[in-house]
Amino acid sequence: MATDSDAAPPQYDALASVYDLLWRVPAVHPLLPHLTSVVEKLAPASGASVLDLACGTGLGLRLMKRFGASTLVGVDISPQMLEIAKKLDPTLTVYTGDCTKPLDDLGLEPHGYDYVLGIWLLNYCPSSVEMAGMWANIGRYIKPGGKFVGIIENHDVAHPISVRTMKYGGMMSDVQELENGEGWSVHVVFDTQPPIEFDAFRLRGPILEAEAKKAGFGEIFYSKPTWEDVKVSVGEGIGGEDGKDEAWWTELIEHSPNYVIVATKEG
């Protein structure tokens, strides 16, 4: 009989100690100033409460803390990622959990959070069933009028040209149409030392949007990094000498592999 201990460890356990390196590759780095500017416009109130689903090493929670949030709770399927999150900021409260399923056992406060984050949360759904599970959790824990803020892989294009090669330090090496017709499975590789690789899914936009609507969210807003965000990255030495040439960044900006997503829970 299969038991829990027979289950393979979450794929991110093995990546935890090196995971944050991926935020330094050109394919990803401009997302950080972009996400920061989106959060700044949302103007979190001092003392805001934040639940970060798929919090990983806690980058999103630390960002919200910089904006004055004071209740900082993270959930992730990988205990090793959570261990790093706690090392980086011992004030975080973290729980191990699978966000595709009800999180009732964790004792989180229903409708208790001003913000729910999902920074590459929604890319771990092989079908609309898991997508519905994730949105059910987002809807259950967010306050009425609260904001969901996240990052997703670009769900409009099967294989964005900016990540068909390693030009920007990150590549989707294997994009396969899912048998259920709902999107694609992808293998993602980063040119870090050591290399970081993982498997993920991208369901089509209308599937994500239908499940968000069922969970009580209104219109979804998508945005992507701009030239201003690239300037911040270049200023931090990302992209090397070549990266200082505007033309070098054009493919990444025009064919962004990721979107920032914001949705508001109806009151």
Ligand SMILES: C[S@@+](CC[C@H](N)C(=O)[O-])C[C@H]1O[C@@H](n2cnc3c(N)ncnc32)[C@H](O)[C@@H]1O
């Ligand atoms: C690309 S990482 C993002 C981590 C963090 N949000 C960040 O941006 O740095 C994806 C995270 O999702 C977590 N994850 C994957 N599937 C999950 C699930 N079903 N429930 C909870 N966490 C999950 C992984 O363990 C990993 O930490």
